[in-house]
Amino acid sequence: MVSTLAKQQRAVKFNVIWQACIGCSACVGVCPQPRPFVSAFDTIAVETPCEIACMRCVEVCPTSAITFQKLQHEAQAVEEAQN
Ligand code: SF4
Ligand code: SF4
Numbered sequence: 001m002v003s004t005l006a007k008q009q010r011a012v013k014f015n016v017i018w019q020a021c022i023g024c025s026a027c028v029g030v031c032p033q034p035r036p037f038v039s040a041f042d043t044i045a046v047e048t049p050c051e052i053a054c055m056r057c058v059e060v061c062p063t064s065a066i067t068f069q070k071l072q073h074e075a076q077a078v079e080e081a082q083n
Helices: 002-010 026-030 055-058 072-082
Strands: 012-016 066-070
Touching: 012 055, 055 066
Parallel strands: none
Antiparallel strands: 012 066
16 A cells, blocks of 8 residues: 555646647657557647656657646545545
């Protein structure tokens, strides 16, 4: 259970500023996710939390179109529910 919590604490959820995205798919190209992790616009997924959180997608984006939110609050909620 500790490892599950650790993963959840690292999870991030991404947003793409669509006006800034040029559709180069560089973010998808560097993503090590073992499953398809893409949006309908061929960027990394924007609604699914990423537990790997390597942040390569953010670093590679040539237009800084990718923003993210850390999901630490959800992990804390899970932790509290278990106590
Ligand atoms: S943080 Fe890493 S694993 Fe997660 S979507 Fe971005 S490139 Fe893929
Ligand atoms: S790397 Fe940036 S500009 Fe390229 S597809 Fe992904 S979000 Fe869009």
